Amino acid sequence: MVQSVSLEQLRKDAVDIFHNGFACSESVIYSIRKNFELDMSDDAFAMSTGFPWGLGGAGCLCGAVAGGTMCIGYVFGRRKPGEPAGECHKLTNEFADAITAKFGATCCGRLIAPYGDRNSPERKSFCTDLVEFAVTEAAKIIAREKGIKAE
Secondary structure (H helix, E strand, O other), X not given: OOOEEOHHHHHHHHHHHHOOOOOHHHHHHHHHHHHHOOOOOOHHHHHHOOOHHHHOOOOOEOHHHHHHHHHHHHHHOOOOOOOOOHHHHHHHXXXXXXXXXXXXXXXXXXXXXXXXXXXXXHHHHHHHHHHHHHHHHHHHHHHHHHOXXXX
């Protein structure tokens, strides 16, 4: 893992890939993996492909929130049954609280409801902001807990 991470570069990478073929969850994972130099398989992208549009269109959990949660879990989650999960839960809750405080929800359907047409440029702009915020907040948590400089 790196000694420092540029939050500006992290956001740029997430937005670039979000506008060039990856959805929200995949974009957050891509950027965190790249900028923290995590030894994470491309399988993580595949595992997150079903999250956009709130679990494949169901309108539930926001994909950007899911991607950030997956990254926090990758770094702080348990690897064996019975290992403590409390720290990961605490950090994930902090992440979800930050999303809710900024956007009012973590549910994709509620978040994008004001935009009506999910293909509208206004909805894409909103989701771009959400991806930027989610990747930044997840990165700040990871950096803080791992003693990595994040600016």
